[in-house]
Amino acid sequence: MSAVEAIVGTLGSCMGCMIVVENIAKKEPSSMNLMTFATFFFIASQGLIFTSRFFTQPNKIPLRGYRAVIFWFFIVNVINNQALNYHVPVPLHIIFRSGSLLASLVLTKLLQGKNYSYRKYVSVIAITLGIVICTLATSHQGDSEMSYEEASKHFYEWCIGISMLTFALLASAYMAICQERMYAQYGKHPTEAMFVTHFAALPFFALMGSDILRSAERFSQSPHELFGISVPIPNMWLNLLANCVLQYYCIKFVYQLTSEVESLTVTLVVTLRKFLSLIVSIWWFQNPFTFQHWVGATLVFAGTLAFADIWDGLWKRLSGQKTIKETKKTK
Template identity: 35%
Template sequence: MDAQLGTTLTFSQMLFITLHSLPSFLDWSKHTSLPRLKPRQVPFARWAAQVLVLTTGSLLNNWAYAYNVPLTVQIVFRSAGLAVSMLFGYTFLKKRYSIAQIAAVIFVSVGVVVVTLSRPSSTHASDPLSPWRYSLGVLMLTVSLLLTGVLGMLQELTYSRYGPCWKEGVFYTHFLSLPIFVFLVPDIKAGFRSLSSQPPATAALVPYLVLAANLITQLICVSGVNQLTSRVSSVSTNLVLTTRKAISLCFSVWWFGNGWNTQLGLGAGMVFLGSLLYTLVSAGSAGSGSGPKTSARKGPKRKHE
């Protein structure tokens, strides 16, 4: 997969989710023949900040496919979002965590490092630029991971102040991202040409069917994550995402045969075991009345035109 196809995938996801959500946010007034957007519950500036973070992170994440980073490594690497969420919660939201919770997250972080270093040395061994490409891909994933943490924090702050308006969040964060792709039109066109230029043995519609399946699953994932973030903290959301990534990892190894080795297995086990330990510790803390402090969620504010 090349970087241009990654851009096409990101654009397709943004456009599809926007078109799916648009009818719910149109106001067909009797006084005008053209529809207009309904009043917002959240100020425009808050959505704009999330758009910049979401689009940049999505592009970097999809571009990483073109830099020799195996899918299994990507899945486990992104599971470090739990540690990033905790770090941002401690630094910016003034949350406090127990020693056991911190230890669990460190366990996850070490596991991610083990996985990152697990790439088979034989892969692209004849290409002298391969280590540099792999390092660049890991750098992209690192920046994308940090941006994901920023996005989770922004979403948590928004929903805690303006109420659980997750549907509005899904629509505006995707709708407002579309103008950014004006600067990436050549890459988008090249990506669609790549989808159409499959070998003769491959059915012409198969790549587009795969793309359609990706768009539908992305819609379900984005809607679920935003709804979850509107109800719980970003750290708890990342726990759910880590579980989903565990399932994705198992499916990837089983279906695609994506380079499983002992080091990758060890690192993946550390990531998922650390996430499980964090869940158990947090559940125990909640039952005893302690644990990370979160702000009470307030009701919705006035509408914004």
């Protein structure tokens, strides 16, 4: 697979996945556990057949090496998806998750004692301000159409959703540290890791089995119609299947991208994907997005690119200068 195919695949599948997720969240906001379980089950099943070959292929990384990653991977995915059930609009969800660099910097500084340049601290401050601005701009959206009691309940639940996203942001950063330690000790085996982290987390979903079953019943009662065309399967199940397939390819293409291009390009593509997903969410689903939101989003995405030294990298490319990595290749 070429780098161009990996980039196009990443943008297409990940953006498509976000559209389907938002569609499910709007129609059945309480079905996030079912959606998360279905995604885990689909990716685990695919890995069981093609990666593990029904456990006939020995693991390159022992299961004990995966323990922390599996636990935090499950927690992060469940909480991130469940936050959509607490009146957190998808655009804010995208912006909030784009602040992962903030959490990573804080935790690596505290837990690993890493030092960063002044520019990176400024970038993180910009990201933080952007998230705060977007969060405040979203906090009272729609309150004018509600009674005082409804608005209070809505705001309380929204605060829970924001708290969940904040925790998931920190947990995701810690998971990345655990993953980094695991790869440092055992080597990088992303395909195996993709299978193991999804498969081993499946038993945890038993804790939310009743909720998953209730959501499944509601999905089965959805109309047998998709885009005005009669279909033999309830449309919510088709949405769920589309989400699973797109999520799988999104993860697969991102893994492929990391092996085809340098980290600078990966960061640029992932940031572009989030920005385009934000635009599509605003346009396709008519999500309210004020001037404050645009200011906040600009700070978040610009800060992300600055943190990854994208601007310097692009300037060097445009001016014909070779990056360090390219210089080494020519020697």
